Amino acid sequence: MDAIIARDLTKTFHTIARRPGFVGGLKSLVAPARIAKTAVDGVSFSVREGELLALLGPNGAGKSTTIKMLTGILVPTSGSVHVAGIEPHRDRERNARTIGAVFGQRTQLWWDLPARDSLAILRDIFGVEAEEYRRRLSEFDDLLGLSEFWDTRIRHLSLGQRVRCDLAAALIHDPKIVFLDEPTIGMDVVxxxxxxxxxxxxxxxxxxAVVLTTHDMTEVNRLAERIVLINHGRLFFDGSLTELRSRFGATWQVHVTLADAPAEVAVPGLRVLRHDGPRVAFGPGEGATTTHEALRLIIERYAISDLTIEENDLEDVMREAYLHREQVTA
Amino acid sequence: MSVAQWRVARVTPLGEFAQPARITGTAVRLAAQVFLVVCLWRSLYSQVETSAGLAREQAVTYAVLAVLALQIRGLDRSASRDTMLQHIQEGTVLYWFVRPIPPRRYYLVRAVGDQLYGFAWVIVGYAICLAAGAVKPPASGGAAAAFAVSLLLAQIIMYQLLLAVDLVCFWTLQNNAALTILRFLQNLLSGVIAPLWFFPDWFLTMSSVLPFRYTLDVPLSLYIGRSAVGEAPRLLAIQLLWCVLLAGLTRLMWRKAAGVVTVQGG
Incomplete structure (x- = not known):
């Protein structure tokens, strides 16, 4: 069952264009020129219950604006959004009980209070029963090691400790849907x-159901079942990691050492990137898109004594995807 | 709104209790302010018994109560990174919109908690000043009752004024200048700097058509008997009118603010 359904979601911001210089500043003051900027443009996707979706894109792509519309903070300019059957911006109170959210390094905890007091205040806000609260806190402590620092005031916690407290805060009322906007930014690997x-x-x-935005590709690799890519406010990919690799990650290299050293090497469908004696590096040409297929073509023509395959890591794949989108937009 | 949600009011007092140095600082500051104000007004009255229609003890009582009342005007939460301005500039105001308590009520409950905490300081300070003879008891039982009602309405007006200036942040993304102007106007036009009776008539007339006078001068004038109990119904009615007008304004501003919520830095 779909936990989140977004259809043609669009958000346009209206701002005043500031002209440069002193005279320009005065002109802007007297005759302000309003400009419209579309941050999210007709985005549609859905997220199932029990699914982790990574919402990815370069800086300024529209990810955070999308999340703010999904959480009900921003009102969409057009399109529709349903989160657990609720229109978030129309029924913020009911929506708040269904969702949890962490927005990067922004904490929702009270700076001068120990973490445990902050969590207790959120318990009161969300009306969590005392026994339920104790049970959940104990579970979060087991997973996040909160008790080591939960009596410390928030202002004295490290970033990692604070974000762990924020994760507990976001889930203290047992929401079905969780939005995490770059939750691990600036954290150490442990x-x-x-x-x-x-x-x-x-x-x-x-x-x-979890919607995660991040620039950490290790995180995407280890967590994401499905990826949605956004750039310039438009969605241009929605699929699995494997699909993403096959579509944008075809810049692999196959390095082989041939049993003999022919003067010329050619394999239909592959490009020869380097040829140095028996050592040859092949890349994808026209027709061959996978390393598996490339190997088959090479072995059919040549006897090989050694081979290594270099596949792009996910960062390279993402770079390809973003650049591909830039070219399409241009 | 549930009873449990009212417990949010304890955020500021809990933060203060967690830092005894802040409590000590407040106590020292308050004691010094009261002492200096008493010295100043007794000195000003050293050559006369009555000035601007106020007897010496009335003037001293007015000035001391004005200092104490500042404690309930609204605490400065900037050290706790908990002002509306900070929440908007740092983007943490986002969380106000993903909780099952509307931002308007959350702000109200926090303000009630702050004012009750400030009121506790006032009660303790008042008891000490009364015992030390720095303030006199209310002019009469009727004056005491009128003062109590007027003080409550004064707090509501003050709350609405501060809220309106805070809400401006949603559009301007800063309100430092507006807050400074508000505090200056409130100090000048409400009697914090000096009882309004010492100012010229035109100043009194001007202050009577603005809300600031009704945040402090009116209740204190009733307390010391400078305004007769017979005038109380009229004064309380004007205070009530300001409460209604400002409540309407801030309600409208909240509704608009929810539509323009933006967050700095993505």
Whole structure:
């Protein structure tokens, strides 16, 4: 069942164009020129219960604006959004009980209070029963190690400790749907892994739908079942990691050492990138898109004594995808 | 709104209790302010018994109560990174819109908590000043009752004024200048700097058509007997009118603010 359904979601911001210089500033003051900027443009996708979806894109692509519309903070200019059957911006109170959210390094906890007091205040806001609250806090403590620092005031916590508290805060009322906008930004690898484990637990064991934005490709690799790519406010890919690789990651290289050293090497469908004696590097040409297919073509023609395959890592794939989108837009 | 949600009011007091240095600082500041104000007004009255229609003890009582009342005007939460301006500039105001308590009510409950905490300071300070003879008891039982009602309405007006200036942040993304102007106007036109009776008539007339006078001068004038109890119904009615007008304005601003919520830095 779909937990989130977004259809043709569009958000246009209207701002005043500031002209440069002193005279320009005065002109802007006297005769302001309003400009419209479309941050999200006709985005449609859905997220199932118990699914983790990575919403990815370069900086300024429209990810955070999309999340703010899905959480009900921003009102869409057009299109529709339903989160657990609720239109978030129309029924913010009911929506708030269904969702949890962490927005990067922005904390929702009170700076001067110990973490445990902050969580207790959120318990009161969400009306969580005392016994339920104790049970959940204990579970979060097991997964995130909160008790090591929950009596410390928020202002004295490290970034990693604070974000772990924020994750607990976002889930204290047991929401079905969780929005995480770059939750692990700036964290060390140990804490990142702990947070990833926590998220995996929430999706697999608790069946929560999670929408995650991140620039950390290791995180995407380890967590995401499905990826939605946005650039310039438009969605241009919605599929699995494997589909993403096959569409944008075909810049692999196959390095082979041939049993003999022919003067010329050619394989239909492949490009020869380097040829140095028996050592040859092939890349994708026209027709061959997978390394598996390339190997078959090479072995059919030549006897080989050694081979290595270099596939692009996910960052390269994402770069390809973003650039591809830029070219399409241009 | 549930009873449990009212517990949000305890955020500021809990934060203060977690830092005893802040409580000590407030106590020292308040004691010093009261002492200096008493010295100043007794000195000003050293050559005369009555000035601007106020007897010496009335003037001293007015000035001391004005200092104490500042404690309930609204705490400065900037050290706790908890002002509306900070929440909007840092983007944490987002969370106000993903909780099952509307931002308007959350702001109200927090303000009630802050004012009750400030009121506790006022009660303690008042008891000490009364015992030390720095303030006199209310002019009469009727004056005490009128003062209590007027003080409550004064707090509501003050709350609405501060809220309106805070809400401006949703459009301007800053309100430092507006807050400074508001505090200056409130200090000048409400009697914090000096009882309004010492100012020229035109100033009194001007302050009577603005809301600031009704945040402090009116209740204090009733307390010391400078305004007769017979005038109380008229003064309370004007205070009530300001409460209604400002409540309407802030309600409208909240509704508009929810539609323009933007967050700095993505």
């Amino acid at each position: 804490v990142k892994e702990q947070v990833r484990e926590f998220l995996r637990h929430q999706v697999e064991r608790r069946g929560r």
